[in-house]
Amino acid sequence: MGSLPDGDLAPARLRPEVPEDLQRIVHRALAKETQERYPDCRSFQSDLESWLSTQGKTVGLRQIKLHLAEFQQPLTPPASLEATTPSAPARFWQRTLNQRGAHARGAD
Missing domain, CATH: 1.20.5 (Single alpha-helices involved in coiled-coils or other helix-helix interfaces)
Incomplete structure (x- = not known):
């Protein structure tokens, strides 16, 4: 994973409607410093799945695609x-x- 070119592009600035705990996951995934990012995709996936389960959402490839569609708006x-x-x-x-x-x- 890479980082955004400028630390000032926090998820909250781009999508204020995204829940704070999900913003923390995104922030970690896009951290500027490598050691602050997820060490691997499985760790990232685990946090995303945990967040989805706290939202009462079913976790699976099809369901994740549907849930992500909720946040897809023109950038x-x-x-x-x-x-x-x-x-x-x-x-x-x-x-x-x-x-x-x-x-x-x-x-x-």
Whole structure:
């Protein structure tokens, strides 16, 4: 896993409606310092499954896909990233939005 280019892009800034305990999981997954991130995918999966079970949700591949769909909305960069000279976070968002557009068009 990689980190976001700027520690200022906390999940709460991008999606304030995401529950705080889920934000902590995302924050750890995207931590700038390697030693602060999950050591492996199984640890990350375990935390996600635990969170889902506390929400009374069934955990399985199909169910996870359905639950994630609840949070999938069009991504737009925060207004603070719209600058005349693109910063690293602005370039990150532009790449992300371009990739999502290409993926939606089937241009993988």
